[in-house]
Amino acid sequence: MTSEDGRLVVVFNGEIYNYPQLRTELESDGVHFCTTSDTEALLHLYARHGAEMVHRLRGMFAFAIWDQLQRRLFLARDPYGIKPLYTANDGWTFRFASQVKALVAGGNLSRDLEPAGVVGFHLFGSVPEPFTLYRDIRSLPAGHTQWVDAAGPREPKPFSNLAEVLAKGAANPVLAAEIPERVRDGVLDSVRAHLLADVEVGVFLSAGVDSGALLGCMRDAGYREIRAITLAFEEFNGTSEDEAPLADQVCKRYGARHVVRHLSQQEFVEDLPAILEAMDQPSIDGVNTWFVSKAAREAGLKVVISGLGGDELLGGYPSFTDVPRWRRRFGGLAGVPGLGFFARALIARVAPAFSHARPKALGLLEYSGTWAGAYLLRRGLFLPHELPEVMDPEIAREGMHRLRPLRCLGASLKPDPGSDVARVCVLESVHYMRNQLLRDADWAGMAHSLEIRVPLVDFTLLSALASSIPAIAKGAGKAALAAAPTTPLPNEVVTRAKSGFSVPTGAWIKSVVGDASSSIGQKPESKGIVSRRWSQAVLNGAALAKRPLEVHAS
Amino acid sequence: MRSSPAMLALVTDAYGGRGGIAQYNRDFFGALAKGGLPSVTVLPRQAPDFPMPPETIEQLPARAGRVAYSVAALRTALFQTVDVVFCGHLFMAPLAALIARLKGAKLIIQAHGIEAWSQPSRIQRTATERANLVLCVSRHTRAAVLSWAAIAPDRVLVVPNTVREVFTPADGSAQRAALGVEGKCVLLTVGRMDSRERYKGHDRVIAAILDLVAKGHDICYLVVGQGDDRARLEALAQDAGVSERVRFLGALGLQSLIEIYRAADLFAMPSTGEGFGVTFLEAMASGTPTIGLDVAGAKDALADGELGTVASEAELSAAISRTLDQPKPDPVDLATAVHARFGQKQFANNALNVLGRLTETA
16 A cells, blocks of 8 residues: 555555554544555554554554655564564565565575574474574564665564563562453453454354353454354264363353364365465464364354463463473572583483483473573473484584574563563463464464454553463463453363363374374374474475475485 | 774775775775775785875785784774774684674674685684674675574675776777787686686686687687686687687786777676676676676676676576677666666765664664
């Protein structure tokens, strides 16, 4: 879109949820709108506030504004990184796109691998920003802006920082008793904002707390005629693992129309090539999102609400317990320089079977000395010392040098968020959720022309809950969320959610990658092994370059 | 950084130096001095000719030995204000990084060509990763630096070589008559003939001559430059049966060089090792079309085919033939386009942009 005077041109991917307020403000300042699109608001905001405009936006966004007068380009990406933005600079030409694939397809870029991207994928199961799998392509980090002019692209500058918001919150903590009300107000406000649309908005519904509570809040926000999409697996029909009956109960409670989409192993196998094709960067996840998006699309929906982010925001993951516990138990010993390394080397020597079967147990002494290390241990697919076994040792060494995973994890905790819950919240939000969950939601949704909206991934909501998060005890966050709708979620949902659900896609993946894959991990009983094999299959699959990537030692 | 920063430049050569790197350094310091860098102190390794730096630039006596050079650099840094350290060669990067650290100064590292194409020593790499800015003469050199250095890509800039204003187009027929090549199809290469390098592509041109003659081009190949590989190339021409079509003219002074550029029909340098290839610019600024390979920095000098012809090695001969068959571009138009893109004014802008970027970086 071009501004009325022709000076500014914008390309925009995303959604600005506070558009009505922004428009009212701008119009009362005498601004004339030519369209009814939120894209136009970006042009007016830029013209008035320049780079500072980003602080006024609520939503998911990646955009670029070309200023014809000043001959410079302004790029920005939302604080959580819901929308992707990739750049490539060869020293003469600056290119940007919302997909790595698009930049590759545009040509004139080398396909040389970025060792940091390869190593990052093996450590985390997704490629950590700002790296991609290609050396010539980078991601504009979430919550950053970037200027480009004749003197070249400037280094991206941060405009928001999750750790800082939580650190401020920790300075004025609230009482635990106040949490439910704050969660209710914050979530309802966010859901309301996320319902802004000129088409029907559906919801992804599992039998968990997050999506159920969002459905309840949609109802509270005055939304009627809601369609809820649930994925059901044929294997689980009639078993306690089947989420559909419980989800159905939730639908009945809130008067939503329930669409249950059954998925079979056969369909999974059939879709696998398309999934790998749609994947913009390798990821060991995203398969479930692919199918539930497919179901929503089949139901004719173009926009859905998803409960993604609830676990990160409200302490839902086991990591909220594990990471602080490991820090307490092993952190002291791990602080002794070299001890962990020597212990690992020793055990690998005297008990090689143990060290192969439980690589992470060995890492406890080595990594739990810092928050970053303990988190890497919790989320890690492979640990750094295992990398030379699964790839060319030179790429592993180079990748570690370029990625510096511990320093990069540690940097996200500056300033210190001030409490255990907040620290894990930041680590999960800034790494796992950003590089894996949100990216998967983007490609899996986009492949079905579906816009996935995530009210629990909202900077305004985070700011509202910043002073509550430190006080969230185990389970309390989810309980507060379950109680957020005027009519709370059925008790069964809260109780059932605690024991967790399983999906058969893990087993299906196993049947696909099987034993044929490679010799990674010697003991298949270990839970992470399938993921490890899958990661190799994804990387070697048709996913990216349409040619095998030469990262593995032959 | 202070508003009028002082720069210490550690270079192989600048004023009183002879090669392309010396020229680049002079162009760069000159542009900075004109554009607001009040104090530039240059410490060269060598200065074979009498150095005549402009007024605001001080060049210290050359120190050839590594130890003597390092001592001189550290002593200079100790007694002077240094806000910016410019390192003109990767080889000196560790020393430059050390001085930058001691003085709390910003560090610029300049990468030209082949020295930066493969991973350097560990300390040179670490020094490069500490740089505030790395300047590369071409996209190829930049990509190479990024392949071995863990440095933010936005800190690695391309600042292409420039061409001096003395290279202008004019009628070359007098020179052609003097050389006795009237009516011939004159190919020209200007470059060093170094037996350790052998990448300039003289071999490839010599190998193409018979084929070009068969296609009806009455070729005369002029080779300008000196070096210890000349005898081998002469023998090569002999063996190929084209020695009467190849003429080695040796090294030429500036004025003769300009006239030779003007006299040629096509400047051909199918080199595989150019950091940039400033002689392409000199030829085109003299109004002569050029051809090079799609390898390394030459693509930049030829502007991806917009200014000169970019050929693959396999079809070099056919591409030369095609270019000779085409009507010659208007020399004045070609020279104007080259100066517009790579002229002194553009170079000065680039140099000042670098200074601006340096002030911004943390």
